[in-house]
């Protein structure tokens with residue numbers, strides 16, 4: 687079977703990250719298309735990646751075997767309803783929007799194979815992680831096609847239930863922002879302690895990179911890795927005790943609950 691043609695509707699941050707990663711993983715530019723509301727964005731992608739880009743979403747719907755919906759949740763209904771009814775037969779639709787349910791997508795597009803995917807921006811560096819949920823009409827071949835796309839930019843995990851996508855959004859979809867926020871705070875605190883900004887920044891970023899790499903490749907869990915840094919009566923213990931006294935775990939839980947709740951609210955507001 688020949689390789690599928692893949693069309694991205696909405697060529698913004700996430701689509702650019704995904705396409706960039708796919709091309710590094712030997713996807714052929716001739717097999718990838720993108721459409722965007724703005725001609726500037728189309729020109730940018732065409733120049734950057736050598737792919738075909740158009741302002742006509744309908745062209746992708748007619749020509750592509752796989753359609754990736756990568757517009758903001760707030761415009762998804764309008765974009766879906768404006769697509770032609772004569773889409774490529776058996777077309778797989780992959781939506782990466784937060785908080786847009788399969789039921790809404792099926793109502794706007796008609797019944798068909800549908801995957802909900804929650805990727806994240808480190809896909810740009812092929813370090814992404816995605817949660818995937820398929821409706822009952824998705825074939826094994828289409829599941830494989832979905833994995834081929836998302837695994838080109840990192841790793842992907844299939845979910846049993848659609849509702850778990852909101853939890854994935856709270857952990858990994860939005861998660862890079864939490865780590866960036868912590869890094870911002872560490873850089874500022876490093877400066878307060880007397881380091882030049884650039885030094886505090888490099889120390890912080892390489893510490894984050896090293897800690898994540900170590901945790902990913904470790905055969906013990908992250909709590910044990912933390913304990914191994916924390917000498918009794920030493921310096922780390924003071925910092926961890928301070929975080930605990932300020933209620934860091936509860937703070938993280940509340941933030942992630944708020945994130946998942948917003949995804950659920952969006953699914954109702956935009957249904």
Ligand SMILES: NC(=O)C1=CN([C@@H]2O[C@H](COP(=O)(O)OP(=O)(O)OC[C@H]3O[C@@H](n4cnc5c(N)ncnc54)[C@H](O)[C@@H]3O)[C@@H](O)[C@H]2O)C=CC1
Nearest residue numbers: 696697698699700722723756757758759782783784805806
């Ligand atoms: N940015 C992130 O970290 C993540 C975003 N997502 C989801 O990905 C989707 C896209 O997010 P971003 O790439 O961050 O947004 P973005 O704003 O960078 O990209 C959206 C693109 O859609 C285009 N667009 C708007 N209306 C259009 C229309 N009618 N037809 C064609 N294109 C149109 C815009 O011009 C823009 O280039 C959202 O639904 C979001 O929930 C999912 C996971 C992570």
Ligand SMILES: O=C(O)[C@@H]1CCC=N1
Nearest residue numbers: 783784855859860861
């Ligand atoms: O903030 C948002 O709504 C999107 C979804 C996950 C990450 N960014």
